[in-house]
Amino acid sequence: MGRPVITSGLRTGYHLVRSGLFRYGGGDPERAHEAMIGWLGRLPATTRATVRAPVDVAGIRFPNRVGLAAGMDKDGTAAAAWTRFGFGFAELGTVTALPQPGNPKPRIFRAVASQGIVNRMGFNNHGAGALAETLRAKGVARGNRALGIPLGISIGKSKVTPLEGAVDDYLTSLRALAPLADYVAVNVSSPNTPGLRALQSARELAQLLSALTSEAAALSPRPVPIFVKLAPDLVGDDFAETMAAINHSAVAGVIATNTTLARDGLAPSDRGLVDEPGGLSGRPLTRRALEFVEAVAGATDRPVMGVGGIMSPADGARMFGAGATLLQIYTGFIYEGPALVRGLNELEGNP
Numbered sequence: 001m002g003r004p005v006i007t008s009g010l011r012t013g014y015h016l017v018r019s020g021l022f023r024y025g026g027g028d029p030e031r032a033h034e035a036m037i038g039w040l041g042r043l044p045a046t047t048r049a050t051v052r053a054p055v056d057v058a059g060i061r062f063p064n065r066v067g068l069a070a071g072m073d074k075d076g077t078a079a080a081a082w083t084r085f086g087f088g089f090a091e092l093g094t095v096t097a098l099p100q101p102g103n104p105k106p107r108i109f110r111a112v113a114s115q116g117i118v119n120r121m122g123f124n125n126h127g128a129g130a131l132a133e134t135l136r137a138k139g140v141a142r143g144n145r146a147l148g149i150p151l152g153i154s155i156g157k158s159k160v161t162p163l164e165g166a167v168d169d170y171l172t173s174l175r176a177l178a179p180l181a182d183y184v185a186v187n188v189s190s191p192n193t194p195g196l197r198a199l200q201s202a203r204e205l206a207q208l209l210s211a212l213t214s215e216a217a218a219l220s221p222r223p224v225p226i227f228v229k230l231a232p233d234l235v236g237d238d239f240a241e242t243m244a245a246i247n248h249s250a251v252a253g254v255i256a257t258n259t260t261l262a263r264d265g266l267a268p269s270d271r272g273l274v275d276e277p278g279g280l281s282g283r284p285l286t287r288r289a290l291e292f293v294e295a296v297a298g299a300t301d302r303p304v305m306g307v308g309g310i311m312s313p314a315d316g317a318r319m320f321g322a323g324a325t326l327l328q329i330y331t332g333f334i335y336e337g338p339a340l341v342r343g344l345n346e347l348e349g350n351p
């Protein structure tokens with residue numbers, strides 16, 4: 001059987017699973033998510049990665065270019081499962097220095113007709129220290145591929161920490177996780193922690209990135225590479241100044257994009273979500289994310305991880321065309337399942 005036949009069978013099979021998943025817990029997306037993560041967390045680990053055109057980025061060897069985006073597995077509960085689905089890397093987190101419950105529920109909404117999700121989770125997580133323990137228990141150390149693929153870890157600011165204390169908050173998480181992460185992602189782009197996106201502005205970002213990259217260098221002679229994740233709503237002069245700050249910093253690369261505050265591209269039956277606070281992802285974000293990645297790739301020589309609205313292999317091909325070196329998916333994985341990972345890995349021209 002050829003690869004496309006297997007991929008199309010996988011897709012049909014997943015759509016059956018999905019109809020159950022979308023009805024699970026009375027249709028509550030968060031309960032379905034927790035059940036899925038719990039179930040995946042019980043699968044036996046495998047170290048056999050899907051090796052497809054391996055690529056070296058920031059000193060890390062990625063077995064393939066298709067990664068799991070942050071937020072799916074915040075506490076690393078299912079960290080051992082992602083290799084099995086064909087991912088070439090997974091970004092765990094976002095975790096914060098302090099454990100925190102996140103925003104009141106409900107806080108995830110499916111926009112099914114639009115193939116989107118609106119979420120305002122607000123970094124619900126058990127804290128950076130707990131993630132470190134979880135990963136140690138699974139045998140993970142930086143670079144050891146205990147789970148078959150490189151693991152990025154996304155860090156954010158604890159909600160109770162005022163913006164003036166943000167640098168120390170991120171540093172606490174970095175110190176806890178640098179011995180475990182293959183790369184660290186600095187999340188300054190979630191729309192769901194009040195004031196967080198202010199850290200994207202050039203002055204604040206320069207300070208934050210300088211503190212984190214210096215600390216990484218002090219912690220190890222081979223400093224953990226640091227990526228910074230941006231929001232697609234950053235435009236104009238602000239965008240140019242942020243990119244200049246990134247180019248002056250020692251970060252390894254950029255992850256673009258996080259969810260958007262815009263509400264374009266929602267189908268009529270999903271219009272009820274226009275006034276629901278939170279970030280929008282999936283198909284309604286596809287075009288904006290592509291434009292944004294193209295702008296980022298045009299403004300820096302550092303590698304870019306392209307994420308946002310990759311719902312099909314064709315979207316992934318366009319993301320590579322826009323200048324992404326690696327891809328990440330979240331909402332596409334919810335709607336299309338492992339067939340999307342496989343389809344992206346089968347892309348012609350995925351060099």
Ligand SMILES: Cc1cc2nc3c(=O)[nH]c(=O)nc-3n(C[C@H](O)[C@H](O)[C@H](O)COP(=O)(O)O)c2cc1C
Nearest residue numbers: 069070071094119257258281282308309329330331
């Ligand atoms: C429910 C949910 C939770 C998310 N949590 C995080 C997070 O904790 N940290 C982060 O950097 N991005 C988070 N994201 C954003 C995704 O990583 C990704 O950047 C965004 O959804 C766009 O990609 P997509 O269209 O493939 O979903 C989250 C997205 C969703 C839908």
